[in-house]
Amino acid sequence: MRHNKHRASLGVTVEHRRAMLSNLAAALITHGRIETTLVKAKALRPFVEKVITKAKQAAAKTDKKDALHLRRLAQSDVRDETAVTKLFNETYKEFANRNGGYTRIYKLGPQRIGDAAEMALIEFVKADDPGYKKSKGKKATKAKGKKAKATPAAEAAAAATTEAAPAEEKK
Numbered sequence: 001m002r003h004n005k006h007r008a009s010l011g012v013t014v015e016h017r018r019a020m021l022s023n024l025a026a027a028l029i030t031h032g033r034i035e036t037t038l039v040k041a042k043a044l045r046p047f048v049e050k051v052i053t054k055a056k057q058a059a060a061k062t063d064k065k066d067a068l069h070l071r072r073l074a075q076s077d078v079r080d081e082t083a084v085t086k087l088f089n090e091t092y093k094e095f096a097n098r099n100g101g102y103t104r105i106y107k108l109g110p111q112r113i114g115d116a117a118e119m120a121l122i123e124f125v126k127a128d129d130p131g132y133k134k135s136k137g138k139k140a141t142k143a144k145g146k147k148a149k150a151t152p153a154a155e156a157a158a159a160a161t162t163e164a165a166p167a168e169e170k171k
Contacts, residue, residue: 019079023080026078029080030083037112057070058071
């Protein structure tokens, strides 16, 4: 049975999936953005965000042993020393004021020619990017919609009375 299996298998073995995510994470850390399939991008997002969180925790630690331990844990996940060095020395600073949500996925229009796979672009969110406000829910949008409909009618009635009033003054 497939109960409580929330990870995409990507159609490969466990070892292949770990190696693929490690390589994709190293490329993302090195280049800042990569183009891949949508399914791989969605699988990569939690993997990379956990590694970035380890880098932030290591920067906050005062004890060098704890920081070194977190660095080695990240090294075991990413397996690329230059990418981990860049992450722990430079990249983590961009996310100092952000709690999660370090990456953004954009769906790209055309599908890949060979197998018609849906393509996506995954990139790091900029440090000064505020993101977007989430809506409060259906109730808030319905209330706004009713007010918006009533407001133009009231404005039209008010405009009609102001237009009629100057016409009477001219007589």
